[in-house]
Amino acid sequence: MPADFEKQSYWRERFKSETSFEWLASSESFMTLIAPHLSEISRRETQPKILHLxxxxxxxxxxxxANGYLDVxxxxxxxxxxxxxxxxxxxxxxEVRLKYVVADVTQLGSGLRSDQRFDIVIDKSTVDAVSCGGTTTILRMASGIRKYLAEGGIWISLSYSSTRFDVEDLPFDVEVIAKILTPKLKESEPEVYHHCYLLRPK
Structure with a gap:
């Protein structure tokens, strides 16, 4: 049976013992994908406002x-x-200088102030977990992100799915900015890619 990734009870039980885990790609390799976009925002802003979901x-x-981004x-x-x-x-x-907020990514208003806006929203396979709850939950997540994006803001999402955002009524234009080849256990296995998406509000 697949894991109940959309249920908080699954994560509570998992995090009781798990202290460190990276989904789909290391943070270091993921940073190489988002760094150009952070640099572009940095040219417009003194300190980009980053929301990590x-x-x-x-x-x-x-x-x-470590890369000097403190408004996270x-x-x-x-x-x-x-x-x-x-x-x-x-x-x-x-020391701790970054911000940490308890909130449901499909109900961001439960933890963020209504006047907060972010230049870039990042999720590293979070949308995959949310998708286990169906299309409606993806749309709730997308709607909340859209609300909290600053003018000109973007959402970058790393997913195992090549069709993750093939969702009707999604309030974003979507493009794939990178495909990451996953390691093979056997040479005869087919090539499988993770997809890094860039989403801009419609």
Whole structure:
């Protein structure tokens, strides 16, 4: 049976013991994909406002900070994940300077202020977990992201699916900016790619 990735109870149980895990790609390799877009925003803004959705036990927030990005809000609906994120940052830098918020990515208003706006929203396979709840949950996530994007803001999403955003009424234009070849266990296996999407509001 597939894991209940859309259920908070699954993540609570998982994060009781998990302290670090990266979905689909390392944070270092993912940063190489989003770095050009962060640099472009940095030319317009003194400090880009970054929203990292479904931060889990990834160390992506540490890579943002190491590259000088300090206006980062990490969101997860499981408090244990938020605790892990703080611990990872403090272990690396000796202090916590980034923001950590408990909120459901399909109901961002539950944790973010209504007046907050972000230049770039990042999710590293979070949309894949959300998709386990069906199309409606993806649309709720997309609608919330659209609301919290600043003018000219973008959403970058890493997914295992080549059709993740083939969703009717999606309020974004979608393009694939990278395909990541997954490792093969056997040479005879077919080539499988993860997809990095860039979404701009319609």
């Amino acid at each position: 479904g931060s889990g036990t990834s160390d992506l927030q540490n890579h943002f900070r 809000t990490n969101v997860d609906y499981e408090p244990l994940a938020i605790e892990r994120g703080r611990q990872l940052e403090e272990a690396t830098f000796g």
